[in-house]
């Protein structure tokens with residue numbers, strides 16, 4: 001049986017928790033740590049923030065984010081998708097930069113307003 | 117470039133810097149009766165937030181997690197809605213007070229030299245990063261060694277990756293964030309070394325920026341040699357003992373072309389060089405009373421220019437207070453004569469801001485922010501005047517990286533002259 005250890009980041013206590021193949025969680029001081037550990041081994045997700053190219057008088061990069069946390073395994077594929085995009089000003093915060101990225105149902109959104 | 121004759125303006129309040137701090141200060145300083153202008157060196161408002169594209173901003177002020185640019189844009193929109201004056205690409209060079217008003221000298225390409233006469237000045241110019249010279253790094257002087265924040269700016273604003281093989285010295289949040297950011301952009305981050313036995317960064321950044329990408333964190337380690345001809349080629353790190361001295365035989369070598377330094381930030385008070393602004397030896401920012409007024413009447417300070425903040429939310433809250441004070445000062449509502457009761461850090465406390473309460477202007481509760489000197493799971497902050505305890509507050513997960521705060525109310529004081537002390541008791 002394999003045991004995976006991790007630090008719970010749900011609250012500032014930062015418990016060192018372990019989880020085995022049967023999803024038995026130890027080391028957590030509360031229930032939320034168990035939920036976190038199971039999610040981390042079954043379907044870990046992360047917000048991705050990055051930039052894409054933009055044609056503008058003010059800057060060359062537009063900052064972007066995923067509309068919600070996305071599967072951790074897709075992080076580098078998302079980065080590749082972002083590298084192939086070029087936006088044109090004006091762009092406003094929350095404008096969609098890529099719709100339904102990698103068929104996940106998640107969008108890439110602008111996080112900055114660049115008007116010219 | 118052609119230099120214009122130079123323009124002279126009269127304004128009630130000049131705000132130096134249009135970052136999170138300057139925007140919040142200007143918004144609360146402005147009313148129908150006064151005039152306010154923000155001077156910003158860059159060609160956009162928002163300051164350092166523009167390059168902090170990661171999320172984790174605004175949990176306290178907006179109860180939601182925003183990226184740096186999103187947090188900035190909420191304030192920039194409000195700022196424009198209020199029609200507050202501002203000038204971009206404008207660098208403040210100096211401030212003087214030859215007689216009854218401040219003379220702010222600034223420069224931009226459009227106006228050339230610009231002179232502004234003002235009744236009050238708010239210093240919200242942010243901070244700068246410690247560089248190699250300031251930490252006495254040994255070894256060859258080569259290209260490829262830079263502050264982590266500079267690398268962040270190159271990448272997130274200019275779209276240029278500083279290097280392909282990277283090592284990071286210092287485990288503060290900027291270093292951790294950059295470890296992930298450069299990895300995502302295709303660089304290999306070989307490791308992060310931290311002199312202290314613990315990281316100064318948030319646990320969540322250690323997990324999501326280092327563990328996620330299997331980047332090793334070397335605690336109690338420092339860089340002891342740097343090799344390269346023109347560009348950095350190799351670094352050596354070593355474990356240190358309890359006196360931070362390298363231990364022989366613990367050397368590890370890494371072939372890298374880039375070394376990022378995340379070794380501390382210092383408030384930027386340069387524009388006041390010609391004035392007698394009293395600085396704190398610990399925060400390196402101005403010493404202020406509870407109205408955020410410095411020793412020079414009419415000069416207020418806030419944000420990273422006052423003391424380095426890790427959360428923008430506290431920058432906003434503090435700067436709103438400084439702005440409100442400047443407004444009251446200009447309206448003649450703050451008594452000129454001051455009667456400062458000092459707030460002194462004692463056992464376990466590194467510094468407090470503000471450093472005093474001006475008893476002549478003390479009517480509302482005052483928030484005192486402070487940092488501790490060490491990491492503890494639990495402790496009690498005790499506020500005293502002499503031997504009399506005027507307040508106690510229990511706290512958990514106390515750490516130097518986390519700013520603490522407590523509130524002092526006028527009715528809690530036993531007298532107007534005995535200095536207030538704050539100490540930390542741990543079991």
Ligand SMILES: Cc1cc2nc3c(=O)[nH]c(=O)nc-3n(C[C@H](O)[C@H](O)[C@H](O)COP(=O)(O)OP(=O)(O)OC[C@H]3O[C@@H](n4cnc5c(N)ncnc54)[C@H](O)[C@@H]3O)c2cc1C
Nearest residue numbers: 133135136137157163164207208241242419420426427428
């Ligand atoms: C790299 C980094 C990462 C951070 N990450 C986080 C995070 O994840 N979460 C969080 O909550 N907080 C974070 N913070 C903290 C927070 O974002 C900052 O404390 C806050 O934004 C600082 O605002 P400020 O206005 O004091 O300084 P700044 O944003 O630096 O603004 C100062 C402004 O003054 C201008 N200026 C300076 N000198 C002059 C002059 N002489 N004339 C004219 N203009 C001048 C500068 O151009 C700048 O725009 C981070 C800070 C840094 C440095």
Ligand code: SF4
Nearest residue numbers: 008011014015030033
């Ligand atoms: S397990 Fe519970 S107490 Fe421990 S870090 Fe997670 S949320 Fe906090």
